[in-house]
Amino acid sequence: MTRWAEDPFALGSYSYLAVGSSPADRDALAEPIDDRLLFAGEATSSGGYPGTVHGALRSGVREAERVGALGIDGPVVVVGAGVAGLAAAAAIAGTGLGVTVVEARDRMAVGCGPTGRWVCPLT
Numbered sequence: 001m002t003r004w005a006e007d008p009f010a011l012g013s014y015s016y017l018a019v020g021s022s023p024a025d026r027d028a029l030a031e032p033i034d035d036r037l038l039f040a041g042e043a044t045s046s047g048g049y050p051g052t053v054h055g056a057l058r059s060g061v062r063e064a065e066r067v068g069a070l071g072i073d074g075p076v077v078v079v080g081a082g083v084a085g086l087a088a089a090a091a092i093a094g095t096g097l098g099v100t101v102v103e104a105r106d107r108m109a110v111g112c113g114p115t116g117r118w119v120c121p122l123t
């Protein structure tokens with residue numbers, strides 16, 4: 001795919017700070033709602049890795065840790081099987097909580113997979 005801005009599930013390629021914005025805006029994006037709706041994704045990574053797979057992965061782990069810190073003890077639904085979603089789901093599942101991942105496309109994350117493939121089909 002070369003026209004990422006036209007992809008309804010991406011609406012762009014990755015985030016950037018527009019003139020007048022700051023890393024604090026990324027932190028604001030990561031603020032939970034009612035301590036039940038949590039947000040991961042590269043755009044929420046203000047710690048030096050926004051716009052990257054690394055930032056996405058770190059944000060997923062961060063939100064998995066938040067699930068634990070909030071004491072959420074029921075099943076968790078992760079929306080989006082990008083790197084952030086998959087990282088969150090793996091970390092949450094590792095704590096023993098049930099996790100369901102909902103993905104709109106018929107494939108998983110860009111850049112996933114031990115072979116370095118850019119697209120991994122859902123199986």
Ligand SMILES: Cc1cc2nc3c(=O)[nH]c(=O)nc-3n(C[C@H](O)[C@H](O)[C@H](O)COP(=O)(O)OP(=O)(O)OC[C@H]3O[C@@H](n4cnc5c(N)ncnc54)[C@H](O)[C@@H]3O)c2cc1C
Nearest residue numbers: 009013041042051052053056080081082083084102103104
């Ligand atoms: C062309 C290109 C080249 C890149 N090159 C590099 C690189 O060399 N190195 C690097 O580190 N990073 C690179 N990146 C950036 C990196 O791929 C992203 O930062 C990272 O994949 C973002 O992961 P994410 O999980 O935050 O978001 P995404 O990968 O966008 O995951 C979000 C997921 O949510 C799904 N979704 C969206 N809406 C819904 C919905 N309503 N219901 C269910 N599912 C939904 C989407 O289908 C998607 O699978 C590149 C990106 C692009 C586009």
